Amino acid sequence: MKQHIDHLQAISQKGERRIIGLMSGTSLDGLDVALCRVTGSGTQTQLSVEHFTTVPYDEAFRNEVRKVFAQQTIDFQQLCVMNPYIGTLHGGMILQCLEKWKVAPAQVDLIASHGQTVFHAPRKQHMLSGFPNATLQIGDADHIAVHTGIITISDFRQKHIAAGGEGAPLAVYGDFFLFSNPKENRILLNMGGIANFTYLPASLNASEVFTTDTGPGNTLIDAFTRRFYHQPFDENGHIAASGQVHGELLDTLKRHSFFSQPFPKTTGPEVFSTTFVEQVMEGCAAKLQPDDLIATLTRFTAETIAGAIHHALDDALPYVMYASGGGAHNQTLMRAISELLPGLPVKQLDELGVSGDAKEAVLFAVLANETMAGTHTFFGAKDGVPGVSLGKISFPG
Numbered sequence: 320m321k322q323h324i325d326h327l328q329a330i331s332q333k334g335e336r337r338i339i340g341l342m343s344g345t346s347l348d349g350l351d352v353a354l355c356r357v358t359g360s361g362t363q364t365q366l367s368v369e370h371f372t373t374v375p376y377d378e379a380f381r382n383e384v385r386k387v388f389a390q391q392t393i394d395f396q397q398l399c400v401m402n403p404y405i406g407t408l409h410g411g412m413i414l415q416c417l418e419k420w421k422v423a424p425a426q427v428d429l430i431a432s433h434g435q436t437v438f439h440a441p442r443k444q445h446m447l448s449g450f451p452n453a454t455l456q457i458g459d460a461d462h463i464a465v466h467t468g469i470i471t472i473s474d475f476r477q478k479h480i481a482a483g484g485e486g487a488p489l490a491v492y493g494d495f496f497l498f499s500n501p502k503e504n505r506i507l508l509n510m511g512g513i514a515n516f517t518y519l520p521a522s523l524n525a526s527e528v529f530t531t532d533t534g535p536g537n538t539l540i541d542a543f544t545r546r547f548y549h550q551p552f553d554e555n556g557h558i559a560a561s562g563q564v565h566g567e568l569l570d571t572l573k574r575h576s577f578f579s580q581p582f583p584k585t586t587g588p589e590v591f592s593t594t595f596v597e598q599v600m601e602g603c604a605a606k607l608q609p610d611d612l613i614a615t616l617t618r619f620t621a622e623t624i625a626g627a628i629h630h631a632l633d634d635a636l637p638y639v640m641y642a643s644g645g646g647a648h649n650q651t652l653m654r655a656i657s658e659l660l661p662g663l664p665v666k667q668l669d670e671l672g673v674s675g676d677a678k679e680a681v682l683f684a685v686l687a688n689e690t691m692a693g694t695h696t697f698f699g700a701k702d703g704v705p706g707v708s709l710g711k712i713s714f715p716g
């Protein structure tokens with residue numbers, strides 16, 4: 320153990336660290352792998368992405384995850400075996416990437432692993448008296464470390480909860496360190512399975528930074544595109560563009576209690592599920608065609624994103640929005656968000672030098688860098704952004 324502690328200390332004292340950030344999100348599309356070079360820490364962080372790829376999951380693996388994903392009742396043995404299985408799978412995927420990129424594992428200082436969220440249960444959602452905010456990510460990092468030989472930092476969400484948060488959104492830390500700019504107030508909108516945004520004030524005052532989930536990103540669009548079109552997602556929003564928005568269904572979807580909860584708040588596919596949509600549809604008079612349903616779900620996603628931004632931020636200030644995550648490729652969704660927030664310039668995050676597809680993986684590399692080198696950044700006493708270092712350390716041997 321001592322040799323590992325010494326190695327860790329040497330990494331913490333390096334001027335530049337090479338860190339692999341990993342994200343496996345709620346869309347279950349694949350493992351995002353970003354090899355980053357990082358110098359400095361906190362607001363002095365400088366980061367460049369050397370390589371990025373998404374290693375796709377096959378359908379058999381997705382189905383294994385779905386058995387324990389976002390459900391109230393599961394087979395506990397399945398959960399137990401998936402924990403080391405995903406860790407080992409991710410370790411193998413990293414080694415494949417490194418081989419392709421011609422980088423030896425010994426040339427990488429750290430892996431930063433998010434794991435796979437299987438259940439997210441903030442207090443406002445589970446409503447169990449006396450129980451805390453809770454979230455569970457699996458894909459144990461000891462397996463990644465042993466498999467790759469690289470020190471791995473993981474399980475970032477538990478400390479966030481221990482320090483008073485809901486375990487998400489964590490993107491806010493990396494957003495603030497990498498993308499704050501004194502020339503403009505920025506909104507960084509990420510649309511994965513679930514959507515969230517970070518507000519970055521031009522004042523650069525950490526205590527004004529704000530973040531929240533807004534509700535569904537692609538999760539409902541994906542689920543019904545899979546069901547009716549046997550495709551993983553509505554490519555570029557073409558199906559939504561061909562359908563008509565159903566006003567009654569849209570209004571009823573928007574009445575979900577999540578939208579009247581105070582900010583900041585977090586959610587997941589446990590709440591925004593096919594069951595939720597089916598129950599709402601049962602109450603609707605007309606039967607919808609599949610393209611009308613996809614159009615309505617896309618509009619629902621856009622309206623709840625725009626509504627959250629409108630309610631949480633001061634309309635009198637000027638902002639520029641930078642969009643990321645897979646939903647930024649959905650033109651129908653992006654068009655609707657722009658229409659709903661007139662006067663707000665909407666750009667792609669890529670304009671700030673980091674690919675919008677790589678952003679979340681990069682953010683975990685930033686979090687691991689903070690664990691190693693960070694000094695304390697205080698985000699004020701408000702909810703949602705505790706000023707703590709996150710993550711647990713797994714050694715390879």
Ligand SMILES: Nc1ncnc2c1ncn2[C@@H]1O[C@H](COP(=O)(O)OP(=O)(O)OP(=O)(O)O)[C@@H](O)[C@H]1O
Nearest residue numbers: 344345346511512513537552554555644645646648
């Ligand atoms: N060309 C495209 N057109 C429309 N949608 C797309 C396109 N490419 C990707 N997407 C959407 O983006 C999703 C993947 O997004 P992303 O990888 O950001 O999500 P995630 O990281 O799994 O989710 P989360 O951030 O909620 O954990 C796909 O499931 C799909 O819905």
Ligand SMILES: CC(=O)N[C@H]1[C@@H]2OC[C@@H](O2)[C@@H](O)[C@@H]1O[C@H](C)C(=O)O
Nearest residue numbers: 436439454487488489490511513679
């Ligand atoms: C519990 C969990 O995995 N939440 C994810 C999910 O996907 C998007 C949104 O909901 C966000 O809150 C979070 O991920 C990103 C990386 C975050 O924490 O910022």
